[in-house]
Amino acid sequence: MTEDLRKTLLNEFISDEDIQRLLRIKKLDSYKESFNNGSAALEEKLNEGWEIDTVLKSKTKISKQKDNGVLFKDKVWSLFAQLGFTTLNRYSFNIPYDKKDISLTHKIDVFAKDDETVLIIDCRSAVKNTACDFSDELNEIKFRKAGIINTILALFPQTKPKIKYILATRNIAISSENVEALNKVDAIHFPEETIDYYYSLHSQLGIAARYQLLGALFSGQEIPDLDNRIPAIEGRMGGHIYYSFSIEPEKLLKIGYVLHRNKANENMMPTYQRLIKKNRLKEIHKFIDEEKGYFPNSVIINIESDKNKDLVFERSGNQVPDAISRIGVLHLPKKYRSAYIIDGQHRLYGYSNSNYKNTNTIPVVALVNLERAEQVRLFMQINENQKPVSKDLRNTLDADLLWDSENYTEQIRALKSRVAIKLGEDRNSPFYNKISIGEDKKAISTQQIGIALTRSDFLGKVKAKEIEKKGTFYVGNLNRAYHSISEFLMKSFAYIKDGVDELWEQDGNIIVINKGFYGITMILNDCVNHLVANDMIDTNTSAKEVFEEVKIYLDPIINFFKNIDEIKINELKSAYGTPGDAKYWRTLQIVLRQDFPEIHFEGLNEYLKKEEKENNEAAFKYIREIESSYLKDAIKQKLEEEFGKNWFKKGVPEGVYSEAMVLAAKKNREIDNEEDEKDPWDQLHLINYREIILKNWQKLFEKMFTKPGEEKIPGGKEAKTKWIFDLNRIRNENSHTYYVTSDELSFIEEVYDWLSKQA
Structure with a gap:
């Protein structure tokens, strides 16, 4: 690389005060400028679509909304600026990837560097939720990545940073093939939920959120210059080997990771932790720094390690005779995300910005290579008598905890939870971001989805050790049932969403609510049962084919919602609890019976007489x-x-x-x-x-x-x-x-x- 080219590229970057100045601009959702009143420049800007904010005595302040692409790039840039990266690009720039032909370049939207890390981020966004194929772009990355890395190393010759390519997206669903292509080039996808997660984490932890970010990006990679030797006691408990020791909080922060139950960590299922609470963290920080307080109870962690390589316990020559426990020196893994925090995240992160993070120690009990499901069980046991685990979080954990159970009842619980998660987290779902997953409160609860699936005939009936009655979608194969039910519900509700148009997204609408999901799911069940009874489908019929047969029955339901009046809306909304669910469902049955009297609606006549x-x-x-x-x-x-x-x-x-x-x-x-x-x-x-x-x-x-x-x-x-x-x-x-x-x-x-x- 020539010196001129190096200088040209280095001019693309800023640091320190310049980052803070630009951050104040990029954090805004609009451009802002001011001009002399009546000036030609002001008039020109107004003609270009700028709007007047404030007219002062001699100046006029104006603004213009950033377009969708710029807004997202600025949001991503601002995140890494706030997370403490010390070198960032001003704006998108082109970097050469072929030293023989420097005209061959790759456009980088966000470049973030610190002493140990370089992040290359490409940003893609859409105004509305859509699916995109990045195969061509990822194929280019595959061939350009080595050249880009060589250019970066030439720009910063005194360092050997870890380098990561990130594809950041907003309102875009990418295919499993794209995800696999990213993995092949050691790259990672950051959907907007991940960006929002780190923003949320930063709001709670400040710059300490970097520990969680680095753990996600460089899991299993070595942390340079980490002193990993800790005096410890080796013992046995519940059939597991564990280690008890005291450690400086910063060391544990570097190797630690919290499995927050959040969309950002969905590829690491099962996850189980609540997001850290800012107020609680402030209280702990004040307790430590101002009141010189401490916590004698242990942080519980799980260390994931190949014990023959990166977790070594050197027993001391001086042991207590006949004791089960042994004393010695524990060599912790020098790797990012090698210790998962099961209990005590607030106590640990309370030290993240403390004056005592390197001079105090905290007690730790470390289990080794616990299965993730066992971590979930331990988390549940520890929290049983503390802050109650919400129903939605418990239901979400069941999806992972019970999936491999030999108990049919537990399998069905796991199946219902997984279907709920799929409906709420899949960008192709009409319920994307509308279902309470973990502790994210949304319009529809996982509890209600479970109730609807239980009362339908989709799952049949099971006891702990036997399937009493096969369902229309479940005949004993969990994976097949999961995919079939999820696909059928997503297609059916998407058909209704398209039919009612903008009503679906209106705040407080009558459809995207708990009883709405219940009522429509039960009417879908009625339709499927009708098709089964008339030999039009059977348990071997694909979910797509079932939907194609069912959708004709959904048109009267769509017309009902499009023409519903306020009296009927208030009537349905004001009916609460189980009777409210039934009223919604029976109302749809009455609507459907007008057009399709041949469908048998079990119990409808009796319900109407009672009502x-x-x-x-x-x-x-x-x-x-x-x-x-x-x-x-x-x-x-x-x-x-x-x-x-x-x-x-x-x-x-x-x-x-x-x-x-x-x-x-x-x-x-x-x-x-x-x-x-x-x-x-x-x-x-x-x-x-x-x-x-x-x-x-x-x-x-x-x-x-x-x-x-x-x-x-x-x-x-x-x-x-x-x-x-x-x-x-x-x-x-x-x-x-x-x-x-x-x-x-x-x-x-x-x-x-x-x-x-x-x-």
Whole structure:
């Protein structure tokens, strides 16, 4: 490399204060500038699409949103700047990879270097979630990588850094073939979830998040200049060899790794740790540095090692006779990510920015080469009596912990959890980033997905040691069932998502909620059962073929969601718990039965009869309350205020008055005790109150009995009092032969709520 070329390339990089200055710009989601008021330069910028932020006395501040690609590159650059890399590029640049022809170059979006590491990052982003094939680009990397590394080593001749190529993506799904191609060139994929994970980790740990990053990037590679010798005791516990020792926190931070349950670590399943809590970390840091505090309880770790090579225990010549334990010097692995923190991550990382990270020691119990599932069990046992493990995290752990169980019940638990994880984490899924995985709270819980799958016939029925009934997708093969159920649900829900269009992404929509997933999954189950019953599919039919047969039944469901009104939305949303799930499902069954009456919906008729009976009881109770408390009493009071003692004669229409008087007189002829005689006012019916209201409408009752939102409807007082007519119609139906519909009950509840608020 010529000196001129070296200088040209080195000019692409900045360090120290320049990084901090540029970081302040790159962290923003828009460009910002200011110009003199009225200047030609200002006018030119505004014509280019810049927008005015603030107009000051002599200056105007303007901004322009960064486009999607620049925004993502700046986000990635900013992450590595904040993680303490000391040399970074200003902007994207081209680096030669062929020393014979320096015109052959590779474009680098982000270049991040410290004393030991160089990261080469290519950034690719899309506005909406999409799938891309990077085969051509990765093939180029395969042939260019060696030349790029040689150029970097020539630029920084005094160092021998570890070099890693990263493909960073946003809103892009890459194929398993692309992932395999990355692995072949010792490269790694950072989807946006990984970028966000390290941002989150940085917000909790600060620059100490680098330890976790380096462990991920250079797992198994040697850490230079690490003194790995530790005085220790070797013992046995639970059939395992373990070591007990004290170590400086910084040493353990360098070799340690926390298996956070996060999308960034999904390729390392099973993972089990909660993300570190910033407030708790601050408290621990303050306790250590300001209060000179310490923690006598041990950090629990698992060391992954080839014991013949990088974990060596030198026993001391002076041992306690007949003791099971042995004392000596333990040689820890000098490798990144060789020690997994099972318990005590907050205690350890509390030292990460402490003045005492190299002068204090912390007690450690280190097990060796524990299977990952055994680490999960140990984590669960330790945390059993501490902060409760959330249901979603427990369900997620089951996916890994129980998969290889010989117990069929446990296998099915693992299967349901894996399906939930697949639906929530696969970019091709319509539920991507909408399902609570681990402790990430989202619209749909893994618990609800498990309930839906359990109540469907997809999985059949199992006992611990036998399959009682084969499912439509599960006949004993977990892997096949996992792929089939996942594919079928993803295709079916994607069909609905495409059909309802933007409704799917609206906040608070009626579909992407727990009961929505349950109801639609159960209706899919109904459709699959119908196809099985009619020999249109069987357990050997592929998931794709099952979907192709089912999708015709989804069109009425899509139309229902596209045309659903607020009353029905509120009715479905306000039904909670198990009854709410059932109501959602049964509502979809009713919709589907209108177009496909040949489908047998088990239990639907019985459900409707029960619901209708419950509706009747509630409806007639509300109507009685409306009639007696909010119409009869309120109207009488208003008439008395207006007409005094002659209120009944003057305020009631002649026909109603005469009929009431005759009816009262007829009843009173049969009554001997004068105190028990009937009052004409008590002889009125619900519809009579409407006639009284109409007679005195403008002067007394217009404001009182016009429903909110109907003040300007056409049809005058007749239209505005139609609600009383509708109530009367329902009131007069025979409760033994007529069933109040859910819509009618919602209408009655709405009237009741309105009148009760103004009473």
